[in-house]
Amino acid sequence: MVVRRIRAEDAAALQRLVSRSSDRSIELRFLGSLKELSDEMARRFANVDGKDRFALVALDPDNSDDIVGVVRYGREGADDGAEYAALIEDRFQGKGLGIRLTKALIEAARANGMGYLYALVMRENVGMLKLLRSLNLPERTTWQDGTERVEIDLQSGA
Numbered sequence: 001m002v003v004r005r006i007r008a009e010d011a012a013a014l015q016r017l018v019s020r021s022s023d024r025s026i027e028l029r030f031l032g033s034l035k036e037l038s039d040e041m042a043r044r045f046a047n048v049d050g051k052d053r054f055a056l057v058a059l060d061p062d063n064s065d066d067i068v069g070v071v072r073y074g075r076e077g078a079d080d081g082a083e084y085a086a087l088i089e090d091r092f093q094g095k096g097l098g099i100r101l102t103k104a105l106i107e108a109a110r111a112n113g114m115g116y117l118y119a120l121v122m123r124e125n126v127g128m129l130k131l132l133r134s135l136n137l138p139e140r141t142t143w144q145d146g147t148e149r150v151e152i153d154l155q156s157g158a
C-alpha cells in the first residue's frame with residue numbers, strides 16, 4: 001500500500017474517506033457526529049506546512065485516487081507538542097495500517113522537533129488506546145473535557 005505525505009489536492013479524497021467511514025468511526029475520530037467533511041475543513045486538513053502541521057495518507061491499493069487512512073499532527077502555540085489524530089477506513093481497520101502510519105508520523109514529528117504528541121481519545125475507543133500503548137513510548141494520561149488525553153513522549157527511545 002502506498003503511503004505518502006498529504007497534498008493540497010487531496011481535499012476531495014479526504015471528503016470521500018469521511019463519507020465511506022461508519023458513523024462510529026467518525027464519532028471516535030471527531031469526538032462527535034459529523035455528516036460530512038466540509039470543503040473548508042477538507043482544505044485545512046489537506047494544506048499542511050510539513051513542519052508544524054504534517055499528515056500522511058495511505059492510498060487504496062485498488063484505486064490510487066482514494067485515501068483509506070490518514071494520520072496527522074498539528075502544533076498549536078509555541079511548545080514542542082502537537083495534537084495527533086487518525087482515521088482509517090473501516091474495511092482497513094485492525095490490519096496494522098494505523099500503527100504503520102503512526103510510526104511513520106512519529107519519525108516525521110521527531111525530525112520536525114516535536115517533543116510529544118497527544119491524542120484526545122474517547123474511553124470506548126479501545127482500538128486507538130491499544131495503538132497508542134503499542135508504541136512502547138512513555139505516556140501520560142489525564143482527563144480533558146470528558147476524554148482521555150494521552151500524551152506520548154517522542155524524545156525517549158528516539
